[in-house]
Amino acid sequence: MLNNVKEIYPLIVSTDNCKLFNNELQFDRHLIFNNGFYIKHQEHVLYLTCNTSNFSPFSVVLSEGEYKEILEAFNRSNKLRLLLSTSNSQVTPCKQERISNVSSELIYNLIYCIEECLKFEEEKCIIYDVLSMLLCYKRDKNQEKTEEYIAQLIGMGEGLTPAFDDLLIGLLWTFDAFYNKYNIFKNAIQLGLKKRNTTSVSNAFYFYAFNNHYSYSLVKLGEAVRNQNFLGIKDAIHEIKCYGHTSGKYLLYGIFIGLNIINCDNIF
Structure with a gap:
């Protein structure tokens, strides 16, 4: 049994996670929900749960017994030492490698799949406004205006990860996955985080993204x-959409915006 902060519990994480962490770390219990809770070490967060329905992009799914034991240990102390070990479990974050030789047709198809999944209901005007503003600043190579505009988006929205933080994470993923020539946006987000406050969990997600690590989905x-697996593309988009209350939807909005920026470059 786990009786105090000095005890070690074998938390299962992926190999990529272990590249970010040492083997043994002290975690604080951070935020608690009905189906799970966040733990935090410096800039890193993980979401522990026994629910397999992907509540968070950075979930570690445990058995009910493991989850209950860790939760009871944290109820006795807000700090706990956890031993990180590797397994074949599906756990995040994972490193996003660059995808080369992506055709314009494939970009079009990916944009279509996202539109088909989201239906672009009440947020349509907002998303197209963001897209048009970013395209305008990029065309004019106006770094200052880009930084000012993106700083306004950071922390905008409610919840554990405000909606526009999720959108910017989706934007970062798109450029990490497909192209590396959009540093104007990455630099603007990094500078914006120095000027604007957001939640600690969003800050952790940005930290992962700046190191090319993203959720498994x-x-x-x-x-x-x-692999040009269109069924797999649709399945992954659906998984992402299911994140949290609106997190997945805004992640996909960010990807949609990033893909359209890439697409405009391919056209012009």
Whole structure:
């Protein structure tokens, strides 16, 4: 049994996660929900749950017994030492490798799949406004205006990960996955985070993204695109959409915006 902060529990994480962490770390219990809770070490967060329905992009799914034991240990102490070990379990974050030789047709198909999944209901005007503003600043090579505009988006929205943080993470993933020539946006987000406050969990997600690490479903989407597996693309998009309350939807909005920026470059 886990009785105090000095005890170690074998938390199962992926190999890519272990590249980010040492083997043994002290975690704080961070935020608690009905189906799970976040733990935090410095800039890193993980979401522990026994629910397999992908509540968070960075979930570690445990058995009910394991989950209950860790939760009871945290109820006795807000800090716990956890031993990180590797397994074949599907756990995030994972590293997004660059996808080369992506055709314009494939970009079009991916945009269509996202539109088909989201239906673009009440947010349509907002998303197209963001897209048009970013395209305008990129065309004019106006770094200052880009930084000012993106800074306004950081932390905008409610919840654990505000909607526009999710959107910007989706944007970062798109450029990491497909192209590396859009540093104007990545630099603007990094500078914006120095000027604007957002939630600690969003900050952790940005930290992962700046190190090319994303949720399993995003990397799964990238692999489906690499293999031109259209059924796999649709499945991964649906998985992402199911994240949280609106997190998945806004991640996909960010990907949609990024793909359209790439597409405009391919056309012109």
